Amino acid sequence: MQEENIIPKNANDKEIIKTFHQETTFFAWDAPSRPWKKRTKAYYSSSILISFFIEIILFLFSQYIIMMTVAAFIFLIFILATVEPKNFHYRVTREGILIEDHFYIWEELYDFYIQQRFGRDVVYIHTRSILPGILLLVVNSGDLENVKELLTRHIAFREFIKPTITQMIGAWLTKLFPLEEL
Amino acid sequence: MKNLTKIIFFFLFFSLSFIKQPGYVFAQQSNSSNSLTTNDVININKIVDGVGEIAVCQLTGISLITKQHDCITPKYENGQISYVRNTDPNNFGILTITTNLIGQLYSIPISTNDSLVYLKENFGIVHPAYADGLGANNIHALLPVWLIFRNLCLSIFILLLTIIGILIMFRAPIDQRTIFTIEGQLPNIIIIFILFNFSFAIVGLMADGMHVANNFVFNLLDPIAPNPALNPINIEGNAQNNSNVVSGSNTDIPTILTGQPNHIFNYYITNAYIGPLENLLGLTPLTDSPSIIGYNLLNGLLPGVGTLFGTLQAISHGLSPIEGLFYMISADMAAPGATFMGDLASRIEVGGTNLWAPVLGVGASTAAYAILVPIIMGLISLNIATIFQVILIVSVFIGVIMLLIMLIKAFMSIIFSTVLAPLAIVLGIFPGSGEGFGHWAKGLIADFLLFPAVLGLFHLGYDIASVINTDTTGFFTPLFIPSSLLKATTDHGYGQLNFAHSGTINGLSLIVIYFTIFAAASLRDVLRKSLGVADNPLVTAAMGIALGGSKQVQSRLGLKMSKIPELKNTAQFKSAMLGKIGGP
Numbered sequence: 001m002q003e004e005n006i007i008p009k010n011a012n013d014k015e016i017i018k019t020f021h022q023e024t025t026f027f028a029w030d031a032p033s034r035p036w037k038k039r040t041k042a043y044y045s046s047s048i049l050i051s052f053f054i055e056i057i058l059f060l061f062s063q064y065i066i067m068m069t070v071a072a073f074i075f076l077i078f079i080l081a082t083v084e085p086k087n088f089h090y091r092v093t094r095e096g097i098l099i100e101d102h103f104y105i106w107e108e109l110y111d112f113y114i115q116q117r118f119g120r121d122v123v124y125i126h127t128r129s130i131l132p133g134i135l136l137l138v139v140n141s142g143d144l145e146n147v148k149e150l151l152t153r154h155i156a157f158r159e160f161i162k163p164t165i166t167q168m169i170g171a172w173l174t175k176l177f178p179l180e181e182l
Numbered sequence: 183m184k185n186l187t188k189i190i191f192f193f194l195f196f197s198l199s200f201i202k203q204p205g206y207v208f209a210q211q212s213n214s215s216n217s218l219t220t221n222d223v224i225n226i227n228k229i230v231d232g233v234g235e236i237a238v239c240q241l242t243g244i245s246l247i248t249k250q251h252d253c254i255t256p257k258y259e260n261g262q263i264s265y266v267r268n269t270d271p272n273n274f275g276i277l278t279i280t281t282n283l284i285g286q287l288y289s290i291p292i293s294t295n296d297s298l299v300y301l302k303e304n305f306g307i308v309h310p311a312y313a314d315g316l317g318a319n320n321i322h323a324l325l326p327v328w329l330i331f332r333n334l335c336l337s338i339f340i341l342l343l344t345i346i347g348i349l350i351m352f353r354a355p356i357d358q359r360t361i362f363t364i365e366g367q368l369p370n371i372i373i374i375f376i377l378f379n380f381s382f383a384i385v386g387l388m389a390d391g392m393h394v395a396n397n398f399v400f401n402l403l404d405p406i407a408p409n410p411a412l413n414p415i416n417i418e419g420n421a422q423n424n425s426n427v428v429s430g431s432n433t434d435i436p437t438i439l440t441g442q443p444n445h446i447f448n449y450y451i452t453n454a455y456i457g458p459l460e461n462l463l464g465l466t467p468l469t470d471s472p473s474i475i476g477y478n479l480l481n482g483l484l485p486g487v488g489t490l491f492g493t494l495q496a497i498s499h500g501l502s503p504i505e506g507l508f509y510m511i512s513a514d515m516a517a518p519g520a521t522f523m524g525d526l527a528s529r530i531e532v533g534g535t536n537l538w539a540p541v542l543g544v545g546a547s548t549a550a551y552a553i554l555v556p557i558i559m560g561l562i563s564l565n566i567a568t569i570f571q572v573i574l575i576v577s578v579f580i581g582v583i584m585l586l587i588m589l590i591k592a593f594m595s596i597i598f599s600t601v602l603a604p605l606a607i608v609l610g611i612f613p614g615s616g617e618g619f620g621h622w623a624k625g626l627i628a629d630f631l632l633f634p635a636v637l638g639l640f641h642l643g644y645d646i647a648s649v650i651n652t653d654t655t656g657f658f659t660p661l662f663i664p665s666s667l668l669k670a671t672t673d674h675g676y677g678q679l680n681f682a683h684s685g686t687i688n689g690l691s692l693i694v695i696y697f698t699i700f701a702a703a704s705l706r707d708v709l710r711k712s713l714g715v716a717d718n719p720l721v722t723a724a725m726g727i728a729l730g731g732s733k734q735v736q737s738r739l740g741l742k743m744s745k746i747p748e749l750k751n752t753a754q755f756k757s758a759m760l761g762k763i764g765g766p
Contacts, residue, residue, distance in 0.1 A: 034365050060305060060306070060307075061301055061304050061305055062304040062305075063304070065333055065336045065337070065340075066336060066379060068336075068340050069336045069339050069340050069343075069375065072339065072340045072343035072344050072347070073343060073371075073372065073375070075343065075344065075347045076343045076344075076346060076347040076350075076364070077368070079347040079350050079351050080350065080364075080365055080368070083350050083351060083353070086353070130612050131612065133612040164370075164610070164618060164619075164620055165618075165619055165620045165623075166370045166373040166374055166377065166610055166618065166619055166620075167369075167370055167373075169373045170369030170370050170372065170373045171369070173369065173372070173373065174369055
């Protein structure tokens with residue numbers, strides 16, 4: 001009830017709204033939009049070699065459309081590996097979570113879990129709707145406990161997420177073909 | 183479904199209730215011009231018998247009138263109708279066609295062979311020219327349909343991946359959520375990409391596994407009560423004797439993989455019905471070795487019903503309902519009950535006045551069965567054979583239809599899941615969608631498991647029934663089942679019910695068969711529930727519309743005839759319908 005009292009009477013006043021947002025923000029930080037790490041030359045050469053091998057097999061079986069798909073995959077993988085992500089502004093507020101220019105209210109979010117990727121802590125938040133399905137919050141080192149504590153006030157925290165069949169096969173494949181060590 | 187059942191029931195009831203009326207003969211010729219003459223009654227009986235004959239022929243494919251039990255069927259040729267004799271009852275009659283359909287559902291048009299042939303045909307730089315599409319005549323028709331959806335998915339993949347890559351490369355203002363999803367799911371996307379490209383081969387593998395499971399189940403259970411006619415490994419689709427199968431020595435892998443048990447349910451169910459129908463009517467058995475199930479299906483039940491009437495008879499003679507109940511359980515009372523029913527039926531069939539019905543009716547009216555007994559007696563006075571026929575035919579028929587609908591759902595679910603596999607698997611990219619490879623594969627496994635499970639259940643029922651029937655030392659008897667229901671006697675004679683005696687038929691086997699049909703019809707729900715898979719919404723919706731089409735149309739048009747009395751006139755209704763759907 002106390003929080004309701006701070007709602008400005010003149011809602012059109014931009015300054016007041018700005019102040020209001022500042023007051024209701026619990027935690028804010030800047031971090032890359034996605035976990036990223038610089039790849040070695042071996043990564044690129046291994047990727048090209050494997051994809052070339054796959055393309056030859058596909059060519060022999062006349063699967064031209066799949067060849068194009070493999071080429072598109074390699075293209076995107078290279079782009080994601082070479083283009084460094086820009087920094088995002090993340091904010092956890094009383095009403096929800098702001099990720100750069102998209103705001104998600106708590107009612108739209110379901111639960112969250114934490115995993116490490118490329119040495120960074122990443123908070124994965126499931127949305128109630130199929131799209132986008134999942135949100136990624138890249139958290140700076142030292143901020144994780146704070147963010148976790150704020151999120152658990154509104155949505156459930158899952159200690160363990162059972163990987164799906166595709167995730168398991170994906171992990172196995174990554175382990176089988178470590179592109180940077182081939 | 184409820185309405186369909188009602189329609190089927192009433193159709194059968196009213197048509198079959200006129201099957202046999204030999205006892206209804208007027209002995210005297212009336213002097214009054216308004217009264218029926220003997221000739222009138224004979225003519226009416228002929229018509230009634232004709233209607234019954236047609237109804238039974240349409241349902242079972244067996245004639246009650248012709249010597250060889252061949253049905254006379256209309257043949258349309260050059261705009262004229264002629265009548266021909268149908269000599270193959272296995273290819274005629276609703277029940278036969280239904281069971282044949284069930285058997286045909288076991289031939290799922292998917293195989294690993296399709297994928298292998300497709301790859302083989304496309305291997306190499308230079309391909310031989312073919313006039314017909316894929317060029318592989320032995321590829322099932324589903325593969326080209328699947329290829330359309332696969333290529334559609336691949337095209338979407340190519341477009342999206344390229345566009346997103348270019349946008350990232352030029353640091354264009356792209357929705358960061360898209361990059362999140364793609365980047366975070368990249369390893370999964372690659373796996374999904376591989377899986378949906380192999381989805382047809384995966385389904386083919388499952389289908390082959392199903393054929394192996396079918397044959398395994400069959401060969402596992404067959405030695406208990408071998409029946410070569412039920413051989414599912416005959417690839418020609420003919421139920422011929424195969425000594426290799428019976429002896430269990432058939433291990434020819436290609437034969438097993440291509441086994442198509444189209445005909446098996448025809449033998450299980452049609453024989454299960456045809457046998458007892460012939461037996462009930464005292465006809466010569468259609469086949470040399472009709473199914474044991476068939477002989478028991480009706481004959482096992484009738485003495486049980488006789489027991490009930492025997493009990494009613496006891497009540498009518500002044501016993502209390504409780505005493506009557508004890509008599510029903512008692513073997514001593516049950517046997518005379520069965521015999522009594524035989525006598526009663528004979529009296530009706532001979533054509534004399536039925537004196538028993540009023541006697542029983544009056545007696546029972548003083549007991550607790552005051553309402554029940556007159557109704558039953560009223561039915562008896564019509565034609566007791568017809569009543570039992572109708573009840574049993576309808577119950578078996580409903581069970582078979584339920585089974586057919588369930589297997590059609592499974593079959594269609596497999597077909598749709600196969601051709602739409604690329605789309606279904608790609609949905610797994612979106613976390614939390616509940617879709618994806620796992621969900622898709624589990625649904626297919628549940629549907630593929632259903633076929634050997636139904637086959638196994640039927641064969642198990644057949645085995646148990648056979649064991650019960652061949653057991654001369656006595657079989658475990660469930661509590662409170664009257665002994666007459668378990669061991670009763672039958673008699674043959676044209677136009678007579680078989681309550682009287684010769685040979686021992688075990689009614690418990692009948693219970694097993696009834697259980698088998700109805701348990702099999704609910705197997706799909708059990709399997710899907712245990713695997714935690716929801717039904718395919720597309721198939722469910724399609725089946726719902728197919729079974730209740732008119733209702734759907736009515737509700738979609740916002741019309742209901744009963745609520746619009748002024749529209750009962752056809753012309754008014756037509757114009758109203760056209761107005762609703764915007765027609766001319």
